[in-house]
Amino acid sequence: MDGASTYRVQLHPGFGFGDAAAIADYLADLGVTHLYCSPYLQAAPGSTHGYDVADPHRVNAELGGFDAHDTLVAALADHGLGQILDIVPNHMVTDATNPWWWDVLANGAASRFAPVFDIGWHERPDGVTDPVLVPVLGDHYGRVLESGELSIERLGARFVVRYYDHRFPLAPRTYESVLAGAADRAGSSALADLAESFGALPMPRVSEAEAARARHDLVERLVADLIELFDEDPSIAAAVDEELRTVNGENDRLDALLTRQNYRLARWRTASDELDYRRFFNIDSLIGVRVEDPAVLETTHELILRLVADGVVDGLRVDHVDGLRDPEQYLDRLADATDDTYVVVEKILEGHENLPSWRSAGTSGYDFLIRVNDLFVDSGNEAAMSDCYADFTGESTDYHEIVHAAKHQIMRDELVTEVERVTDLLADACASRRRHSDHTRRELRDALREYVAHFPVYRTYVAGGRPTSAADRDVIGAAVGATRSARPDIDAELVDLIGRLAVGDESDGGEFAARVQQLTAPVMAKGVEDTAFYRYHRLISLNEVGGDPSRFGRSVDEFHRLTAASASAWPNAMNTLSTHDTKRSADVRARLNVLSEVPSEWSATVERLAELATPHRSFDDLNAEYLLFQTLVGAWPIDAERAVAFMDKATREAKVHTSWVDPDPEYDLAIAAFTRAVVGDDRIATEIERFLRENDVVGRGRRNSLAQTALLLTAPGVPDTYQGSELWDLSLVDPDNRRPVDVDLRRLVAAESAAASAADVLARSDRGDPKFWMTRHLLRLRRERTHSFTGSDYEPLAVDGARSGQVVAFARPDLSVVVPTLGGDDWSGTTVETPPGDWTDALSGRRFDGGSIRLDELFADFPVSVLTRGAR
Missing domain, CATH: 1.10.10.470 (Maltooligosyl trehalose synthase; domain 4)
Incomplete structure (x- = not known):
């Protein structure tokens, strides 16, 4: 990825593979080296972002499918562009279009795909598993049933439960209750035999893969026999339909059939308290995927790995890496499977936190931002801005108190299920320790919540089989100390036990350590990014x-x-x-x-x-x-x-x-x-x-924009330009920042600024010409002078004078970058010390001798300066 740069596009049904292919020439002209695509495996219908994957073995049909994808790949190749792909290993959508989830609902723990999903299967004493909660109903189940909103329908030789636009499979074993009644109506011994065979299918138990496949094959044979029977005698199908009308008209019969399913339809509000599968944050329609299982990783990544192996995709961005049970293990396996292809991870670093030494190229860039x-x-001016905020609103300016309260609210209201799951594990640990065996569940839950609320980072990375890092020990120790200090009413020994379990020092703490890490991350994300950031408004550019x-x-x-x-x-x-x-x-x-x-x-x-x-x-x-x-x-x-x-x-x-x-x-x-x-x-x-x-x-905001964009395009790393932001972009939070990009306007600006001077583009500032012009110049400079943008070389340059603290200046091989940060346009009396040599400003064209250069001369033509030394 030497000298590489990316351009992020958001693919959706209104901007698919063909549309992306149509801008390949524009991107090549702009100067980027790689198109960076949002997730494009088959997603839920109408998905505007692609993070709700429904089938990882196909590219999204709503984006054009495989044929249109081939068109995109060819267009990128024609223009010398590579491709980076955003992938979603952590979760899939619980939608009828997800064939794997559908199979789990149909067959429960006996499904071939049961191991894919992170479901807390609960086995009864007889070995049968409890049904999975499906919280989609607008009201309580009984009221929905009695109002006639639930029904059974026949689709060929299969049966589904219908609730408005929702469909759920009827468990094959329960076909017997419908088919037996229909057999009596039709007087069909063949249908009666099939009913008995369906009813004799094995109960849904957590089973081995071979048993699951055998059960699946048997179901398919029985369905094929039923299809043949319907084809041979249409009156039998008519009898089945009549039986369904009877079942749908009798609430007790319908209820008896629904309660035999491998899932329990419930009111949507039950999700926060009773959900039995790991989800993405608090979104119950996104179920966790167990990529810690090598077989699951292999099957969910089959298409992704093929795209990498075929040279179609040059690098990957791993979404929500903190949601995985063991990110380090996952990245090791991904690196092995892709021959160490370029990989960045979406990882939020808090405070002085450093990224663990994972097999990746680093983060996707929030820390740089x-x-x-x-x-x-x-x-x-911090005090003045704090006073302004407090005086106007009457709100507290203690941000950390707001975060602490927000985290507790999230755990209390939205992530109850996740808290209870970890509380169960803590209760198990306490039950085997006589000094903790009398703690009530309320006490355990209270201590756990307080520990999580004081957790200073998204998560740690403790895992069995490897030593816990000093950084993780420090983080857990800090959370334990903060909890004990803030809540002396909580048993200190209990808090210490939580810390020992979390850090991996207790032999029976492996599952607790894994699950508490998958709890602190969503609590941080939902409590901070999606709550506190919308409560604390001293200066919202910091949120x-x-x-x-x-x-x-x-x-x-x-x-x-x-x-x-x-x-x-x-x-x-x-x-x-x-x-x-x-x-x-x-x-x-x-x-x-x-x-x-x-x-x-x-x-x-x-x-x-x-x-x-x-x-x-x-x-x-x-x-x-x-x-x-x-x-x-x-x-x-x-x-x-x-x-x-x-x-x-x-x-x-x-x-x-x-x-x-x-x-x-x-x-x-x-x-x-x-x-x-x-x-x-x-x-x-x-x-x-x-x-x-x-x-x-x-005007000052635009100068800030040019300065920060210059830093983006010249600092060590691979710069990404988000779609449309090569011109001024005053977008707000999604979906506002996913509005259509006016590519025609950008092509016009490209044509009109191709031979323009700095003065020319500054005269067209309102349209965004200065930002576009500078972006294209610097992206092309990266392609032409790869050696200047490769590796870790980064040397701060000395700045002297009254405004020395308001300038960022640094050198890279044969490159010197100088940008302003604060203040106005008067740079008299301030100088930067550049390395020796003959320097040319890549933007203004001015030439300078190395050594001390006056900033009023450096910024005379354009608000930022990027100096190059020697021939291009």
């Missing part, structure tokens, strides 16, 4: 995936230290500024960061905005109002519907006045009406535009 974003926040809103900015020296360390350990990690998961685009954050430089002006403005908004206000939520005002400033101009959609998502994610699970329609309507009225108020628009103009917020 945060490192860069922090540069553009004026830490000297980004992988970020810490309590840290107000970062020094240039710290940026250099972290970048050099990252380059040394992970020189080919992916770098990014915007993704499909970011809460705001890089350009929105770049503009919002300017607020940290003008806190007094912002404070006065937000008070005026609130006063002007008074006639529209019908609710009491100044925290949401403060969020809205920042959002409008960051994304202005924005239409009302985009703003309404954002505020609806933000307030529901905050889970204070409303939520996805327990919406408050009155509040939701009030927020929507207020947002729509505020955006449509000419006086408010005038005030926003005055603030932007008088403080040059748009």
